[in-house]
Amino acid sequence: SLNCVEWSLLPPATEEMVAQAKQLKGRFQGDPSFEYKCTEINAEDAERLFGDGKEPMIKEESRLVATIEQIDRAVGIIPRGAFVKTPLGSVHENRNFEGLSLTEAKKLSSYFHFAEPVNLKNKTLLEKADLDPSTDFLDSLEHDIPQGSWAVQLEKGGTVVVLRSLLWLGLTFYHVPMTKQYGYVYFGTGEKNFDLPFML
Amino acid sequence: MYQSHELGLDPYQTQEPKSAFQTSAVEQDPYQAYEHGHDPYQPHEPGYGLYQPGYSPYDDQIPDPKSRMLAIQNAKAYLLKSSTTSGLNLYDHLANMLTKILDERPTNAVDIIENISKDVKWAQFQKKMDTLRDEHEILPTFEAAEKRKALFLKANGEGNEELEEEIGETPLPNVMETAFYFEQAGIGLSKDESYHIFLALKKLVSVQPIQTCRFWGKILGMEMNYIIAEVQYHEGEEEEETEEEEVTEEKEKGMGEGEDEDEKKEKEDEPPKSTYKPPPVIPKEENGTGANKYVYFVCNEPGKPWVKLPPVTPAQIVCARKIKKFFTGRLDAPVVSFPPFPGNEANYLRAQIARISAGTQISPIGFYQFAEDEGEEEEEEGGGRDTYEENPDFQPLSVAEMVDSLATWVHHGQSILNQGRCVWLNPFQKSEEEEEEEEEEEEEEEKAEEPDEVQQEIGPPLLTPLSEDEGIQNIPAWTAQPSTNLIPQYALAVLQSNRWPGAYAFASGKKFDNIYFGWGHKYSPENHAPALPPPVQAEYPSGPEIAETRDPTLEEELAFKAASEEALAAAEEEEDEEDAEDDEEEDDD
Numbered sequence: 001s002l003n004c005v006e007w008s009l010l011p012p013a014t015e016e017m018v019a020q021a022k023q024l025k026g027r028f029q030g031d032p033s034f035e036y037k038c039t040e041i042n043a044e045d046a047e048r049l050f051g052d053g054k055e056p057m058i059k060e061e062s063r064l065v066a067t068i069e070q071i072d073r074a075v076g077i078i079p080r081g082a083f084v085k086t087p088l089g090s091v092h093e094n095r096n097f098e099g100l101s102l103t104e105a106k107k108l109s110s111y112f113h114f115a116e117p118v119n120l121k122n123k124t125l126l127e128k129a130d131l132d133p134s135t136d137f138l139d140s141l142e143h144d145i146p147q148g149s150w151a152v153q154l155e156k157g158g159t160v161v162v163l164r165s166l167l168w169l170g171l172t173f174y175h176v177p178m179t180k181q182y183g184y185v186y187f188g189t190g191e192k193n194f195d196l197p198f199m200l
Numbered sequence: 201m202y203q204s205h206e207l208g209l210d211p212y213q214t215q216e217p218k219s220a221f222q223t224s225a226v227e228q229d230p231y232q233a234y235e236h237g238h239d240p241y242q243p244h245e246p247g248y249g250l251y252q253p254g255y256s257p258y259d260d261q262i263p264d265p266k267s268r269m270l271a272i273q274n275a276k277a278y279l280l281k282s283s284t285t286s287g288l289n290l291y292d293h294l295a296n297m298l299t300k301i302l303d304e305r306p307t308n309a310v311d312i313i314e315n316i317s318k319d320v321k322w323a324q325f326q327k328k329m330d331t332l333r334d335e336h337e338i339l340p341t342f343e344a345a346e347k348r349k350a351l352f353l354k355a356n357g358e359g360n361e362e363l364e365e366e367i368g369e370t371p372l373p374n375v376m377e378t379a380f381y382f383e384q385a386g387i388g389l390s391k392d393e394s395y396h397i398f399l400a401l402k403k404l405v406s407v408q409p410i411q412t413c414r415f416w417g418k419i420l421g422m423e424m425n426y427i428i429a430e431v432q433y434h435e436g437e438e439e440e441e442t443e444e445e446e447v448t449e450e451k452e453k454g455m456g457e458g459e460d461e462d463e464k465k466e467k468e469d470e471p472p473k474s475t476y477k478p479p480p481v482i483p484k485e486e487n488g489t490g491a492n493k494y495v496y497f498v499c500n501e502p503g504k505p506w507v508k509l510p511p512v513t514p515a516q517i518v519c520a521r522k523i524k525k526f527f528t529g530r531l532d533a534p535v536v537s538f539p540p541f542p543g544n545e546a547n548y549l550r551a552q553i554a555r556i557s558a559g560t561q562i563s564p565i566g567f568y569q570f571a572e573d574e575g576e577e578e579e580e581e582g583g584g585r586d587t588y589e590e591n592p593d594f595q596p597l598s599v600a601e602m603v604d605s606l607a608t609w610v611h612h613g614q615s616i617l618n619q620g621r622c623v624w625l626n627p628f629q630k631s632e633e634e635e636e637e638e639e640e641e642e643e644e645e646e647k648a649e650e651p652d653e654v655q656q657e658i659g660p661p662l663l664t665p666l667s668e669d670e671g672i673q674n675i676p677a678w679t680a681q682p683s684t685n686l687i688p689q690y691a692l693a694v695l696q697s698n699r700w701p702g703a704y705a706f707a708s709g710k711k712f713d714n715i716y717f718g719w720g721h722k723y724s725p726e727n728h729a730p731a732l733p734p735p736v737q738a739e740y741p742s743g744p745e746i747a748e749t750r751d752p753t754l755e756e757e758l759a760f761k762a763a764s765e766e767a768l769a770a771a772e773e774e775e776d777e778e779d780a781e782d783d784e785e786e787d788d789d
Contacts, residue, residue, distance in 0.1 A: 027675050027698065151422040156392065164420065166526065169719060189701060189723075199526045199721075 011071035020058050021066035028190050034060040067190045075165040076114045077141060077173050079105075079182050083114075084134045094135075097180060105177040106163040108150060112138035134173065165169050166200075169193050233522075250331050278367050283483030296320050315322070333463070345368065352399065372405050378713045384683040387704050387717065396502035401429055404497060404506045409434050414559075416496065417702075417716030423498040424529030428553060428716075431495045493614070496553055502527060507531060509550040514621045515542055521550035524721055538733065552720045554616065560703035562666060562695070564597065568612050596709045600688075606666040606678055607704070609695065614662055666695075668700040681696065699723055 001007040024036050035057040084094045104110045117139045141163075143148055151164045165171040170188020175181065193199075210560070279291035297320045301309050375398040382388040389397070397415060405413055408431070410730055416430040497506040523537040531546040541548055597608055677699050683692040683706070690708075697703035702718020752760065 148422070151420070153424070156390075166422070195524055199524050 010065050013065045015060045018066040018069055022064045024058065024063055029060055031060060034094060057071060071168050071171060071186055073115045075168050076169045077111045077184060078114045079175055080110045081110055081135045085137045099178045099180055102177045105175060106152060108141040111141045146197050167193055167196055228467045293320060298706060372402055375401060375415050379691055379708050382715060383554060384692055385706060397427055400502035404429060419527060419720040420529035421529035427502060429497045431497055433495060482613060496550060509546055512550045513620055516547050516551040517616055520548060529732045556700050556703060556716055557613045558616045560697045560700050563612045563707050563712055564608045564707045565608050565610050565665060568663065609666045610663045612663060
């Protein structure tokens with residue numbers, strides 16, 4: 001939506017869209033039908049993707065969708081225990097989740113990426129034994145590369161814990177300890193911060 | 201064993217939980233505790249059949265309910281019988297032991313169960329009333345509130361006289377009003393935080409002799425954030441610090457002269473002097489002008505004491521342009537980067553603030569104007585005017601005009617040149633004293649060459665409209681929007697900077713302000729590429745005296761040796777001949 005009054009449904013993201021959008025740099029224009037020309041694509045890739053010989057153009061709409069998907073996948077986080085996995089494999093909200101304690105809330109290991117786990121299998125067997133399979137089935141933030149890509153702060157006298165991502169500048173996650181409130185929002189330019197390793 | 205037991209007792213059970221691990225309230229589950237107690241030696245107990253030939257473990261699936269019930273009660277009563285010596289009973293002891301095991305989950309519990317049992321017995325004898333009492337736990341929220349409490353108290357020293365002064369002009373900015381305007385654009389901090397900042401600024405104003413003060417903005421950091429106030433001192437208050445600096449400079453000069461004399465004496469034995477002359481240090485601008493026009497105070501949180509940031513030097517600005525680092529939130533943190541940043545985080549912060557201010561402090565056109573007294577003198581220096589004052593005849597433009605065209609806004613922050621200063625200074629114009637000193641040293645030759653290379657840098661003059669700002673690729677440097685399309689009577693014009701994401705400005709009628717909320721970095725669509733280290737310098741200049749050549753290889757050495765031996769042999773022959781000739785001559789004589 002451009003004015004919070006009229007909303008339009010975005011198409012779901014596909015891998016192809018994400019791959020194309022990764023090559024685009026620069027700010028968004030603000031017009032969903034604006035078309036970008038991919039200038040950096042190789043000749044081979046162009047033939048592969050567009051066998052007809054059409055000129056590769058990406059609409060801003062797809063770029064938007066792909067960016068949202070990337071952000072969600074990369075830095076969408078939830079506190080530990082907010083979601084549980086049943087023995088049948090389905091994941092759903094934990095109605096008994098009462099929030100993290102203050103000490104837990106300050107640790108990065110109490111937050112998980114809300115996406116398919118990548119690192120879970122790489123843990124040693126000892127670590128796996130300590131995990132509780134109903135709540136610890138996602139990647140924790142501790143092992144994010146590069147280390148230190150999250151800024152954890154306590155606001156408002158310690159009643160709210162705020163995590164800011166340094167990889168996608170503008171992603172803010174908040175949680176009020178000992179309550180069920182948590183969430184994340186993104187306000188920003190929609191560009192990944194590739195300079196992160198230099199900036200730490 | 202568990203399963204068969206549970207099945208058998210179904211008619212007698214209350215809501216027994218399926219998982220065996222929830223037996224902390226053991227009293228509710230007498231059946232399970234009972235089971236661990238002793239070997240099955242009564243027929244209705246499970247597992248009895250294992251000790252008897254011909255019985256299978258599942259024979260007791262259909263017991264006689266009443267006798268079973270009686271047997272259970274008997275067993276429980278037996279367990280609850282207190283011991284005559286210690287006053288404990290087995291039932292409770294078993295319950296405590298199991299609770300402890302399940303809570304602590306030691307490895308190999310079965311092997312250490314005797315020790316666990318002993319520990320539990322010991323624990324029974326501890327006095328419940330500990331002489332130590334738990335320290336009253338101080339909640340972190342309480343601590344934070346304590347810090348902020350100071351803000352809310354009025355200083356006790358002020359009497360009624362002070363109140364009258366305050367009603368007049370105060371340098372304190374109206375943070376809440378600014379916050380209200382920015383809130384309409386969706387920018388700003390929460391009301392609580394704004395109010396705390398307001399109070400913190402008030403404290404700052406009362407402590408320091410300040411002429412004007414402004415809430416500059418907030419820069420986010422990794423561990424803590426910075427809240428920044430832009431301040432101008434009363435004239436005359438800054439001199440104390442500059443005097444100190446001049447004193448130290450003179451001392452250094454004196455020491456420098458002493459060292460020069462020593463060097464001259466040792467000239468003969470010196471190792472080859474490095475030809476590396478560091479580029480001349482560009483002196484920083486005076487406090488109160490150019491990049492150091494304002495003094496900045498920072499604090500991590502409202503309630504913490506304000507720290508003054510040191511004035512910025514051109515070298516720091518030049519270096520800050522090349523690096524991109526996150527702020528940690530601690531002012532004394534080192535900034536590790538290449539090219540090495542001269543200073544710690546406080547200096548880096550000050551340099552970034554200077555760059556942001558220079559690039560994004562804007563105001564509606566006509567609000568500020570140049571003072572009219574300036575005549576032709578300013579044009580000779582070529583530096584441009586650097587003072588402005590409020591225009592008393594300012595006529596505000598309508599919001600629609602402010603939004604449509606960027607020419608209705610001007611920069612009132614002076615831009616910083618490549619050199620790192622706002623007013624260009626030729627670093628080679630030295631005072632007469634220094635010129636005399638240098639004539640005696642070797643620098644004279646080089647001095648003549650360099651002034652040709654350094655050219656005067658000219659930046660855009662003060663009060664240039666925003667339409668002159670160059671965009672980045674195809675994006676304009678500023679994005680203008682009205683705050684609302686629905687109520688144009690009360691809309692504001694809001695500008696966002698695209699070059700420094702996080703810098704905002706608003707204007708509404710005669711009111712305007714700038715603010716910054718962000719990470720403190722400039723926007724660049726290209727990725728940051730740090731500068732490469734410079735090529736390795738030659739150790740000493742090649743010349744006829746010292747020339748670097750490759751070491752001779754073995755063959756060359758042997759060949760040389762052979763050649764020299766031949767020459768030697770030839771020389772000896774000649775000597776022999778000469779001796780022979782001499783002898784002949786002597787003989788002749």
